[in-house]
Amino acid sequence: MNTLPQKIAIVTGANNGIGFETTVGMVEAGYHVIMACRSQEKAEAAKVDVTKRVPSASLDILLLDLSDLRSVRGFAEAFRARYPKLDVLINNAGILLYSAQTNGDGVELQFATNHLGHFLLTSLLIDLIPDAPVSRIVSLSSIAHKSASIHFEDLSCGGDGGTAYGQSKLACLLFGDELDRRLKAEGKVMKALSVHPGGSDSGLFNDMDEGQREAMKSQIAQLLHSNEEAAKPSLYAALSADVAGGDYYGPTGPEEMSGEVGAAERNPICGDLDVAQRLWRLSEDLTGQTFSI
Numbered sequence: 001m002n003t004l005p006q007k008i009a010i011v012t013g014a015n016n017g018i019g020f021e022t023t024v025g026m027v028e029a030g031y032h033v034i035m036a037c038r039s040q041e042k043a044e045a046a047k048v049d050v051t052k053r054v055p056s057a058s059l060d061i062l063l064l065d066l067s068d069l070r071s072v073r074g075f076a077e078a079f080r081a082r083y084p085k086l087d088v089l090i091n092n093a094g095i096l097l098y099s100a101q102t103n104g105d106g107v108e109l110q111f112a113t114n115h116l117g118h119f120l121l122t123s124l125l126i127d128l129i130p131d132a133p134v135s136r137i138v139s140l141s142s143i144a145h146k147s148a149s150i151h152f153e154d155l156s157c158g159g160d161g162g163t164a165y166g167q168s169k170l171a172c173l174l175f176g177d178e179l180d181r182r183l184k185a186e187g188k189v190m191k192a193l194s195v196h197p198g199g200s201d202s203g204l205f206n207d208m209d210e211g212q213r214e215a216m217k218s219q220i221a222q223l224l225h226s227n228e229e230a231a232k233p234s235l236y237a238a239l240s241a242d243v244a245g246g247d248y249y250g251p252t253g254p255e256e257m258s259g260e261v262g263a264a265e266r267n268p269i270c271g272d273l274d275v276a277q278r279l280w281r282l283s284e285d286l287t288g289q290t291f292s293i
């Protein structure tokens with residue numbers, strides 16, 4: 001059992017892009033960070049790089065493949081064996097695909113990875129989170145959620161990867177909002193918040209071919225900011241004393257792609273509680289896990 005006096009955070013997808021910079025920010029803030037990654041090799045290399053930036057960094061690596069529910073359960077068991085509590089959970093990892101793919105259970109891969117894996121992870125760890133104002137669960141959404149809907153009858157969105165990405169990121173935001181409502185209904189003071197990072201040239205676009213990537217960059221390059229800037233909404237949600245449960249933060253510059261962190265715009269569908277509750281029930285069915293709240 002770990003007896004570290006520090007506060008403990010998990011960052012999923014900590015080895016690259018925004019998750020890497022979020023990890024740097026959390027260790028700078030004095031947290032012991034568990035890097036929840038699917039590749040030991042990449043995680044080890046990232047741990048070395050974080051430590052170069054922050055020599056005092058306190059880090060651990062635990063393997064997690066969010067697309068595989070068995071792996072999520074294994075991660076939660078391994079975490080519980082090592083740590084008595086969790087202060088901050090940053091559900092950061094994500095994929096963007098341009099083709100139709102499913103996980104081993106036949107569920108659309110972006111919905112499975114970006115939403116369902118984090119839904120199950122949160123459900124399996126929430127009882128370890130102290131009910132305190134500094135305790136946080138942070139969900140990563142995207143500007144792409146704004147034009148999306150949940151295709152309850154066809155989560156594959158007809159095989160359109162881009163549509164399925166938007167759906168998965170809407171699911172992340174609907175989950176964060178519904179989780180916060182449920183926490184408040186139980187009188188809890190821990191906070192569930194959501195953020196989006198704006199736009200940054202991370203590994204997220206690796207599924208694009210070179211031509212698509214260059215075209216995308218030439219259209220929006222001037223709007224993108226660095227991964228370090230893109231991590232700021234997550235770090236604000238995780239660390240600021242000035243936030244409330246249910247808040248949604250992102251960059252406030254042109255087209256919400258970069259700029260100072262502030263309140264972000266939601267898709268109006270987020271106000272439809274029936275959709276959020278239907279997604280919650282579907283997520284419990286697909287993960288086989290009933291949430292304790």
Ligand SMILES: NC(=O)c1ccc[n+]([C@@H]2O[C@H](COP(=O)([O-])OP(=O)(O)OC[C@H]3O[C@@H](n4cnc5c(N)ncnc54)[C@H](OP(=O)(O)O)[C@@H]3O)[C@@H](O)[C@H]2O)c1
Binds near residue numbers: 039067197202203230
């Ligand atoms: N960058 C943007 O412009 C942008 C815009 C809107 C929202 N976002 C969101 O920001 C978050 C971070 O993305 P990013 O831009 O930093 O992308 P990234 O550089 O590709 O990083 C994504 C991270 O998620 C991990 N990951 C992917 N699939 C996983 C799985 N099955 N299990 C565990 N980890 C997995 C990746 O691991 P590997 O290295 O092993 O692949 C990587 O560490 C995502 O939720 C994304 O949707 C990004």
